[in-house]
Amino acid sequence: MTVPLSTTDSIPTVGTIRASGPSFRDGRGLDRVLVWLTLGFLVAFSALPLVYNVVMSFQSVDLFTIASFDRPFVGLDNYKTVLSQRATGTIVRNTAVFVGLSVALQLTIGFGLALYFQQRFPGSTWLRGLFLAGWIMPGLVVGGVWSWILAGDFGVMNWALQATGITSDKIFWLSDPSIALYSVIIANVWVGVPFNMILLSVGLAAIPDDVYEAAEMDGAGRIWRFLTITLPLMRAQLGAVISLGIIFTLQQFDLFAALTQGGPSNGSNVMQYWSWELSFQHYRIGQGSAVSVLMILVVICVAAIYVRSTRHEHAA
């Protein structure tokens, strides 16, 4: 299940509640306390671990030093070890392919569905909502169901491909190193399409009908209207959906755990799974932290660009 990120600030500022002073009961003090309660919790359980992660990535942390606070600092050794491994190239490439393909497919399919369900017919809203059922299921269950669909011997996917004559041999989706990554991508696209569709639907609904009507009167065809009206007016929405898609795809973990466990021989491994694997299966915690720091930097950059761009738009 993915999580939306708030974007714009469209809340009208009708005049702030006048505070008589920072008293807890009646003034601004209350608001501060309320925000600090949440921030305090988040600092303790998100921000501090984040800082600790950076510290550990410069330390030698393994099974023996895990409980002690006094661990030797090793400078950039963890980063060097991690980056010089033979698997690193594969894993970085996999991560890029996973994110790029997932986001591109989720966006095109989601946009197509959003456009389709924008038409008025009985039950359109309700049927559109049904798609979210895939999004709300636990990732582990989605992965389990897909691993049965994609099973090499008895999987229904192979049957469908053979029955329609697309392939003649069975494809070993989960055990063929050159294909395993695409299995996870298929499942991830299935999970992500609904969210893309719903967000894009909201944007489409906001485009006034008369814009289209006017263009139609001027003799603009369907495709031309899509290119000159829909796409430009949806630019902000598309930007938001793409950045959210990147963030969620970088968070995806459950599907890897359920489908391929990063294997075979790192064929489907990505950075976020690798980091966990290093820490929790090989107990090379310092190296796991180093991978994690690198990835978190990427996530934060995408998120910062996204949050900034949406705010900017609003101020304008």
Add this chain to the structure above:
Amino acid sequence: MLRDERLTQFALLFVALAMVATYMFPVYWMYVTALKTGTEITAWPPSFWPANPDFAAVEVWQRMRMGTYLKNSAIIAVGVTAIVVVLGTGCGYALARVRSRWMDVALFSILMMQVLPSSLMITPIFVSFSQIGLLDYPRTSVILAQAAKVLPFYVVLTRATFAQVPRELEESALVEGNSRIGAFFSINVPLARNGILVAALLIFLQSLGEYVYSRSLIQSRALQPATVGLQSFMGPNTSDWQGVMTYAAIYVTPIILFFVFLQRQIVSGLTSGALK
């Protein structure tokens, strides 16, 4: 003319149904497999309707100890939801009401903490929790970690809801001598009730499916939630697909039902939070 229009509507509806059916096929396949016998599961070509429906729910429930797993999932989800609602509701309210540079910084930090992937935060959480002894209470550890993960999402959603409550109502309550806290509980919370409930429900459902923290922080099988339980039955050489799919079906049916009944509220709550 009118007949043409109705025909178009039917065609549109028909295509839409076909698309929903295609999309929902994995869910259908899970239920059908759960009802098949072992020999039928390995039949080739696969059958799309169970010839001899075999209802294995009770047997799978006992054999896979689903009672324990689901109980743990429920404990974790309830704990997370409780923490998040208690801490986050007021924060969502304050962020919706007060505009200042300060609040902008707070909101920005909360948004940034929402994007941190669990699988990348688990390493420092595991080490620090083990150092302060929290790992002796593994389910509590998961609850705390997961609450931190989903709290920002809840704040964002409730903030959108509180922003829709007219300010004037609260102000008139203040004029009548209510305190801010009193006005918050007697005016804002009741009016934002639906949004709060939807947000809390989403947090609850999401925490029911939590995996990476539970897998990493909980060692004892008796304390693990249903996701980890499912994974442990799904090794690379699984042949018990009926068992796995029955497990999955029992696990997600309540979630899907919840969702179908509350679909409209969930969709609107989600889009308002994500886009406002």
